[in-house]
Amino acid sequence: MLAENDEAGLRAVANDFHPASVAEFTEGLTVGQIWRVLDYAPLERQALILPYFPPGKQVKLIEGMGREHMTRLIEQMAPDDRADLLARLDPALVESLLPLVAQAERHDIRQLLSYPPDSAGAIMTTEYATLPAEITVSEAMCRLRAQAPDSETIYSIWILDAQRQLLGTVSLRQLVLAKPDILVGQLMQRDVATVRVDESRQQVARTLARYDVLAVPVVDSDGRLVGIVTHDDVMDVVVQEATNEVQRLGAVQPLVENYLEASFVRVWWKRAGWLSCLFVAELLTFSMLAHFEDAMASVLALSLFVPLCISTGGNSGAQAATLVTRAMALGQVENRDTWRVLRHELGMGITLGLTLGVIGFVRAALTPQQVLGNANRWDIALVISQAVAAICLWGTLVGSALPLIFRRLGFDPAFASSPFVATFVDVTGIYIYFHIAQIYVL
């Protein structure tokens, strides 16, 4: 359509489709081409379409237009989408734009940009519908029509007193179904779950999921309403948190960007950092083995089972760490459950260790004597089965304890990733293995 200059077609695309579809269709075009399409739509619609582009593209689109247009568009955007975008722009550019933005928006922008990036304040919007308690339903409907808030923020209406303290909430559904002459205050639900502006965005997500509400009100330390977080922004938080957790568990520093579009050097840095730390830690396996070099020299067959024994610890540790980390993220395991978790994993580690120990015994007993050299078959089988069982138990306990310890120390429990646990158990597993070996064959 762009090549044919099909004005009617472009106008239809820009105006009639869902904003998400417009962004999807034009995402592959150059910045100049996208603006040729979007210029067929009025400013308010441009402001609706813009947030559906990926964040990097939004920055390029904003930077690719004149300063005047940029300012008007930023004024039109929803407060939360706008704060998101401005947080990614060059701070010098933002500072040069702000004087051009209308007074009310300017204040709002500075306020939202001042919250820590992971707080409720950073993801809330300052656009919402409020009513006093002492008016009737029919008057409430008139006021709502006058406020006519954008988008879905109209469905939860917040009832405030003169000091902006939150008294309760009514839904648009209640107002529509209620008799016109009863008071809003009689209709409202008083037991409203709120979050404070400095609480974490995970807390917002948990509150919304727990109460199945459309929006969570955000209050300041005096209980005054300062914003709301809507369900669609919480969904983004939940997905982003899951991504962070999965990536930490896989020993990558969380990537905010799209995997295929992030810069090579940035991704390299986030991966090489962790891999190098793990590698340096894993060098200790060499030192530990060197310590037992004489034992291996006298019974060479012992060295054949080292990778088997330590990988058992790594696998059982990764499993336990994953289960505990996820249970913590879901709120199923609190700090007070520490001993319960460890008791549970103690029992689990013993039974899992017995299971693997039996398999290990059978395999070692079936080894041809020429491979075992000077070692006695049954001695080796006893060593392997006991070492596997002990290391499996050890890995399970370490894997379940580390996330709990990390949280108590104030770190993200997902740092106790599978590779981290595996490395720790590799080094200590070698020590366990050779100590058991010394009992039987050395």
Add this chain to the structure above:
Amino acid sequence: MLAENDEAGLRAVANDFHPASVAEFTEGLTVGQIWRVLDYAPLERQALILPYFPPGKQVKLIEGMGREHMTRLIEQMAPDDRADLLARLDPALVESLLPLVAQAERHDIRQLLSYPPDSAGAIMTTEYATLPAEITVSEAMCRLRAQAPDSETIYSIWILDAQRQLLGTVSLRQLVLAKPDILVGQLMQRDVATVRVDESRQQVARTLARYDVLAVPVVDSDGRLVGIVTHDDVMDVVVQEATNEVQRLGAVQPLVENYLEASFVRVWWKRAGWLSCLFVAELLTFSMLAHFEDAMASVLALSLFVPLCISTGGNSGAQAATLVTRAMALGQVENRDTWRVLRHELGMGITLGLTLGVIGFVRAALTPQQVLGNANRWDIALVISQAVAAICLWGTLVGSALPLIFRRLGFDPAFASSPFVATFVDVTGIYIYFHIAQIYVL
């Protein structure tokens, strides 16, 4: 309050708090005690509170009451919560209850129970508001008040023709703000994203997130509306999918239940199955090492570096597998991106391998000669650095390729878990290591 038989207090708890709070407060009580509280609330409210209990508790609560009460309560519940609950009850009990349930509900229950558990049909509700296109806004409001659908399903209203084909949608906000005499058909948005009833629940989640809507309409193969999936149910899906992915990546069969409350034997089974498979696969490291036993006998120092080299492959593989699996779950990597991902990981594997190779070279070169025995220090350093670099590249390629291959074969890519990749790379890494060693020191 129960001990004091404080009737007013119990009545207040059961009736005035948010249903989620009632469930939270009473969760720790016995089934009999919970019913003593809930009996102070009318049936409709009991039906609202019940879905907020954990699934296992819901089953116990239902089984703990008389058949008559059970039937009335099931009729009152929202269709999707009801289908969820009935799917967990003993099928014989459900069959004995169904004849007692009213005709319309019975048909609806049978229909919802017939969809596969991971499909849009299984999570949708059959309760939603519909209107024809050719009525005015004021008539539409009258009809909506008459339908008075429960909860938030009133906010998206679906416009159907006489054959129940979906024509478009209007929001309650639009109706409230519109002039009373214009036609619903003029107001409605035609470009509605739908899902088919047999599509996956992940597809529903992606559609809702992409369009930031409150509910996704579900249609049958003829385009007729059969249900909707609301934002709160999608949130549950997103959390459950993230849990499945994390647990698969950690080599656990996904646990549906709460980690601390699931039965020991079930959890043991889900963990022991994977651990045993990995252990049996890891036995191949023993066979592979036995194959190179002569090499180790002649240069014992070689055996000291085996865990270091193979864990490098495991860590780099886990990292790549995690990144690719997550990018696939987020829809960032499609099947057509396979070659792009592999090219990306080839470059990444080479640079990561060089980084670790340099560290390995330095460490090996600093080893005291007595530990190295009869081996030349610089030969060993060359072997270690090259083996580490090669195995790191190999791990990265295997880790990124396996999830892509698994998806093409129709498996969940998250089965290419860190322990799975690590085990595969352990065995093959030993082969690479000794082949490089043969060039320099054997």
